[in-house]
Amino acid sequence: MRIIEDIISDRGSKYAVSGAPCASEDEAKALIRELKRAKKFAKATHNTWGLLCAKGPVKNDDGESGAGVIILRMLERAGLRDHLIVVTRWYGGKHLGGDRFRHVQEAVRIYLRDLGLSADGG
Structure with missing residues (x-):
């Protein structure tokens, strides 16, 4: 996992x-379990994720309501299918609002750039 x-x-x-x-929701859940084997990620406040696969879009907000949809939208724009993206947040004590x-x-933009993709489709 990158x-x-x-x-x-x-x-x-x-x-x-x-x-x-x-390639699937089950595989995504296994990858999340693998990520959480690292104590740092297990203690994170949110591990939000999204995946576009053959069965359709799959997401999990992990308590960060609405974040999964953002990841899915960006995966769609970038044309990235069968690739899980997880955004992890450690809450710092102050609400961030929007x-x-x-x-x-x-x-997600940073991750897509690291893959050599654009968040705006290309």
Whole structure:
């Protein structure tokens, strides 16, 4: 699993983004379990993820309501199928409001750039 840590920090909250080729929801759940074997990720407040696979879109907000949809939308725009993207957040004690969605978008952008893709389709 490709992991990019310490990418965003805002009011104490910290973000990481991870991903791997993945073809199903069951495989995605296994990859999340693997990610959480690292104590740091097991202790994260949210491990939000999205996947576009043959059976359709699959997401899990993990308590960060609405974040999974953002990941799915960005996967769609980039044309990235059968690839899991996980945005991890460690809550820093202060509410971020709508900024948290901007951070999820930026985390996915960073991951897509690392793959050599554009978040805007290409």
